[in-house]
Amino acid sequence: MRGRSVPPKVGRTTLATVARSAGVSVTTVSKVVNGRSDVGPQTRALVESLLEQHDYIGRRSPAAKGSAATARIELIFKGELNAYSTEIIQGVLAAGVEAGIAVAVSTRPRAAAGVDASRPRAWARDLAAAGRRAVIAVVDELTSADLAALSRAHLPLVVIDPLNLQRDQVTSVGSTNFAGGMAAAQHLLALGHRRIGYVGGSTRSACNQARMHGYRAALEAAGVSVPDEYQHTGDFRYQDGIEGGAALLDLPTRPTAVFAGSDETAAGVIEAARARGLRVPDDLSVVGFDDTEVARLSSPPLTTVRQPLREMGGVALRTALRLAVGEKLDSHHVELATELIVRGSTARI
Known part of the structure; x- marks a missing residue:
């Protein structure tokens, strides 16, 4: 196999540049760069020679392999x-x-x-x-x-x-954050809840906004109003769940359920409930979002929206x-x- 002549370098050399010079695929060049064994010796020698000629910036030296x-x-x-x-x-x-x-x-x-x-x-x-x-x-x-x-x-x-x-x-x-927010709210509605609060992340966060809008869409479709005081935002952390949960549970008419924008936040809501002598799920139902290890280790185990x-x-x-x-x-x-x-x-x- 013969390599083509190396063109004058313009800007930074890419894998595609080397592949064109060698007359092979970009995948083959990538395998050589990353030390893969499934490349023939002649092809490997050609590609490595062209990587050297092109002064390819991502080329790893033998001494660097494994480090x-x-x-x-x-x-x-x-x-x-x-x-x-x-x-x-x-x-x-x-x-x-x-x-x-x-x-x-x-x-x-x-x-x-x-x-x-x-x-x-x-x-x-x-x-x-x-x-x-x-x-x-x-x-x-x-x-x-x-x-x-x-x-x-x-x-x-x-x-x-x-x-x-x-x-x-x-x-x-x-x-699909919007669909996940809808699923969480629809689950709580199916269990008979109508006073459902939300504790989520930053108002600047696109994923938080999508989850909250999905929750609101499900409630509005069921004819359930969402008071402003039933929605709290923070930073998807445990402490945000404690603070947002406390604000919801201290209301004169507290929610019977809370959808939290993350599992950590949900764990904080559960702690806020425990501190007030409320039992989950007997006195308060809680749904999280993510399905991390926190959801599986929570007590009780957390109902949550799994994002993969x-x-x-x-x-x-x-x-x-x-x-x-x-x-x-x-x-x-x-x-x-x-x-x-x-x-x-x-x-x-």
């Missing part, structure tokens, strides 16, 4: 990791093993007001220099400077559950790899189906 430096995808979280994060990580890592791609997991603090605009550029350059081929951000509110820096560094971005869904700018993976977090992580990684080799996507946003899981935290009124 953290071989990671090709950066999985970034903001803030503290929790049960939700763990499910996403498991999904991304499993997909990475299947694809023969290592994954680096990191956290990135929020940028302070007035932050130097060069910092996003330095961050993106450091990722590219470390051999990263794409970035997956989880529930991340990236700035326009971040997006521009990643684009300039030729690092594709995939966001999981973005706070503000920008379909024309960001490739993202989520779940591990599957979402896997889809995000495979999408990031497709973007890294220059593939075009049919859609910038993918939604996976949610499912109501009934356990012991809800009961007929």
Whole structure:
């Protein structure tokens, strides 16, 4: 097999550039880059020679194989990791093993007001220099400077559950949050509840808004009004559930059921009920969202809306790899189906 002559380099070399020069597929070049064994020796030698000639930035050296430096995808979280994060990580890592791609997991603090605009550029350059081929951000509110820096560094971005869904700018993976919110409310309505509160995440969060709108749509379709004081927002955390649950349960006419926007929040609502001498589900039914380990370890086990977090992580990684080799996507946003899981935290009124 003969390679074609190497064209003059313009900008950054991609896998597709090397594939064209070698007369092989992008997949074959990717396998060579990632040390896969299922490539013939002649083809491997040709591709490695062209990677060297092209000075391909993502090419890993023999000394780097098996080390953290071989990671090709950066999985970034903001803030503290929790049960939700763990499910996403498991999904991304499993997909990475299947694809023969290592994954680096990191956290990135929020940028302070007035932050130097060069910092996003330095961050993106450091990722590219470390051999990263794409970035997956989880529930991340990236700035326009971040997006521009990643684009300039030729690092594709995939966001999981973005706070503000920008379909024309960001490739993202989520779940059917609106349908999940409807399913939670419909379940409680079927049990005879009519006073149903909501404790959720940030008002800026697209997934929170979708869950809350689904909950409201189900109640309105059943002719049930939703008082303003029955809705509380926070940050999907346990403490938000305690505070929002306390506000609901201290009302003169308290709800008989609460739909929480996450399992952690639901656990906080259950604690607020316990502190007031209320039993779940005898005195208060509670539904969560996510179906993390928190739901299964809760007492009683939590009825929740399962969003396929591990599957979402896997889809995000495979999408990031497709973007890294220059593939075009049919859609910038993918939604996976949610499912109501009934356990012991809800009961007929």
